Amino acid sequence: MLALHHVRRGRADLKGALRITFYFFAIDMILWVTGVHHDGSPQRELSMALNFLVRSLGFAVRIWLYYVALEPLVRRFWPDMLITCSRLISGRFRNELVGRDVLIGFLWGAAITLASVIVKRDWERFLQPDLIQGGRLVFSQILNGHQAAGTGSLFYLTNLLLIRALFRNNWLATAAFTLLMVGCWGENWDDHGQAVLNFLFFASLGVVYICFGLLSAFSGLLIWSVLNAFPYGAPGHWYSYPGNLAIAVVLLLASYAYYTSTLAPRIQELRR
Numbered sequence: 001m002l003a004l005h006h007v008r009r010g011r012a013d014l015k016g017a018l019r020i021t022f023y024f025f026a027i028d029m030i031l032w033v034t035g036v037h038h039d040g041s042p043q044r045e046l047s048m049a050l051n052f053l054v055r056s057l058g059f060a061v062r063i064w065l066y067y068v069a070l071e072p073l074v075r076r077f078w079p080d081m082l083i084t085c086s087r088l089i090s091g092r093f094r095n096e097l098v099g100r101d102v103l104i105g106f107l108w109g110a111a112i113t114l115a116s117v118i119v120k121r122d123w124e125r126f127l128q129p130d131l132i133q134g135g136r137l138v139f140s141q142i143l144n145g146h147q148a149a150g151t152g153s154l155f156y157l158t159n160l161l162l163i164r165a166l167f168r169n170n171w172l173a174t175a176a177f178t179l180l181m182v183g184c185w186g187e188n189w190d191d192h193g194q195a196v197l198n199f200l201f202f203a204s205l206g207v208v209y210i211c212f213g214l215l216s217a218f219s220g221l222l223i224w225s226v227l228n229a230f231p232y233g234a235p236g237h238w239y240s241y242p243g244n245l246a247i248a249v250v251l252l253l254a255s256y257a258y259y260t261s262t263l264a265p266r267i268q269e270l271r272r
Contacts, residue, residue: 084216096260108204148225152221
């Protein structure tokens, strides 16, 4: 209803919504190529292709609805929240602020994952049989984390936005958002460590939204999803390869964000 209202009033960023929709649709179709076992049977391949096409279209429509419904309201309450996200959508991948927000999100995602490992003392995660094969399955799991971060970041923003409209104060909204999310996700209250982690996760996520914006929240949820999907072990363990590869991907992305936000502007200044 909100999306339809904004389209009728001419408030929606339809160009940006179309770009981000095509982007997530393409990622989901790549998942069909990398994450599914292909046996060469024409009938089975056609069936899987149609199933993934329907799934990808549904996913893309959901992203479009989220963006069109939220974007005008976010600009009203938090004018700066979508600046770097809009720059990234427009293709400004080397923008300094884009790199800064991505790097901040990565640091938050890594920190919250480390806190989870320390509190739960889960140094070697549950072994997923498919992932130990490595290769394309590791790549597809990273893409799955990407899609989960996309929908998750918009879902949490929806809740935070509605609460902000009710309380009319950023920090009261963050506190209420934390309590609401902890209440929704607190399945086992006897596990005090998990309860503390849930509180820490959603409280810090709310701060990331308010202080740094949607791109940082998406980046942090991406890193959190990736790092929580793989089994880890000391070097030499037979199942440590997928986790090490995931860490390498995270470090590579973080290095690019650091270069874009910090090193690239300094190099340009020296050249001048």
